[in-house]
Amino acid sequence: xxxxxxxxxxxxxxxxxxxxxTITPESHAIDDLGIDSLDFLDIAFAIDxxxxxxxxxxxxxxxxxxxxxxxxxYFVLKNLAARIDELVAAKNAGA
Amino acid sequence: MQLDYFQxxxxxxxxxxxxxxxxxxxxxxxxxxxxxxxxxxxxIMPGVLLTEAMAQSSGWLLLGVTKxxxxxxxxxxxxxxxxxxxxPGQLLTIDARIEHEGSGFAVTSARAxxxxxxxxxxxxxxxHVPFPDPSLRVHMDAMAHKIGFPLQAMxx
Numbered sequence: 001x002x003x004x005x006x007x008x009x010x011x012x013x014x015x016x017x018x019x020x021x022t023i024t025p026e027s028h029a030i031d032d033l034g035i036d037s038l039d040f041l042d043i044a045f046a047i048d049x050x051x052x053x054x055x056x057x058x059x060x061x062x063x064x065x066x067x068x069x070x071x072x073x074y075f076v077l078k079n080l081a082a083r084i085d086e087l088v089a090a091k092n093a094g095a
Numbered sequence: 096m097q098l099d100y101f102q103x104x105x106x107x108x109x110x111x112x113x114x115x116x117x118x119x120x121x122x123x124x125x126x127x128x129x130x131x132x133x134x135x136x137x138x139i140m141p142g143v144l145l146t147e148a149m150a151q152s153s154g155w156l157l158l159g160v161t162k163x164x165x166x167x168x169x170x171x172x173x174x175x176x177x178x179x180x181x182x183p184g185q186l187l188t189i190d191a192r193i194e195h196e197g198s199g200f201a202v203t204s205a206r207a208x209x210x211x212x213x214x215x216x217x218x219x220x221x222x223h224v225p226f227p228d229p230s231l232r233v234h235m236d237a238m239a240h241k242i243g244f245p246l247q248a249m250x251x
Contacts, residue, residue: 038170041200041220048197057198 004051004081004088011046012077015039025078030071053087096148098127103148106243108188110159115193117156119242121148121207125184140181145215146172149205152189153219155244157201158235160193161223166231167201171220178215185209199223 005025012029013020016039029035035043044055063069073079096103109118123140130138150169157167181187191205199222206216226232238244 041170041197041222044197044200045195045202045220048195054196054198057200059198061199 004084005077007050008047008077008081008084011050012043015042015046023077025076025081027077028072029075029077029080031075047084051084051088053084053091055084055087096121096124098124098129098144101147102151102238103144104151104155104189104242107155107245110156110245112159115156115160117152117159117191119152119155119189119191121187121189123181123183123185123187127183130183138183140183142175142177142215145177145181145187145207146175146217148187149189149191149207149215149217150219150221153191153193153203153205153221155239155242156191156193156203157221157223158239159244160196160201163232163235163239164225165223166226166235167221167223169219170200170222173218173220175217176215178213181207181209181214187214194218 009020009023012018012023012033012035016033016035018033023033027033029040029043040057044057048054060069060074064071064074074083096105103121104119105122106120107117108120109116111117129141129144133139133141150172154167154169157165187207187209189205189207191203193201193203195202201221201223203219203221204216205219207214226235
């Protein structure tokens with residue numbers, strides 16, 4: 001079974017036509033990969049479906065805008081993978 | 096349809112918030128200047144307007160699901176297929192379904208038919224945000240009444 005990061009990277013590569021081998025756990029989705037907000041909607045849709053979750057994008061964006069979080073916390077892919085693992089764990093715990 | 100005002104939906108036939116589906120009707124006018132150019136001697140509804148009609152149908156569904164607390168804006172059109180011509184005077188029936196509700200966005204699928212004949216279909220993505228201006232909410236309330244939006248679906 002592939003890791004959460006691998007699944008995310010594959011989704012990004014396929015959704016945004018970015019070569020898979022340029023996507024690393026340290027990649028920042030916005031700053032390094034140049035993913036814009038519209039493409040990120042597509043990615044969020046694919047991630048939500050793949051993991052059976054609802055990524056709280058609005059909450060994350062609000063936290064960044066309020067200075068309570070940095071974009072790195074959510075958009076560096078290893079961190080995004082960790083957030084997704086947390087959401088999946090919370091979902092399974094509540095199931 | 097009031098094409099000059101970009102109001103493409105005439106009435107809501109069915110709204111099912113549990114199933115997250117909507118069915119609406121849209122009467123294509125017999126005459127309009129659009130048909131003089133699109134096309135002379137062979138008037139048909141432009142595909143962009145059919146796509147907009149499917150988007151507005153989905154939009155009303157999303158307004159219902161969010162209890163009119165958020166306004167949907169079309170963000171993405173995928174798999175838009177204009178399958179058969181739509182002519183002046185035809186009555187379109189449009190069905191839309193929410194395929195996914197994300198955080199601040201939603202994905203719908205919509206299809207329009209005349210009778211049982213499928214005319215077009217598309218997968219649509221919307222961003223939705225709290226109403227950016229109170230006057231827009233007032234306008235949407237008025238439109239909702241006009242097209243027969245079920246009142247019980249308008250209150251939080």
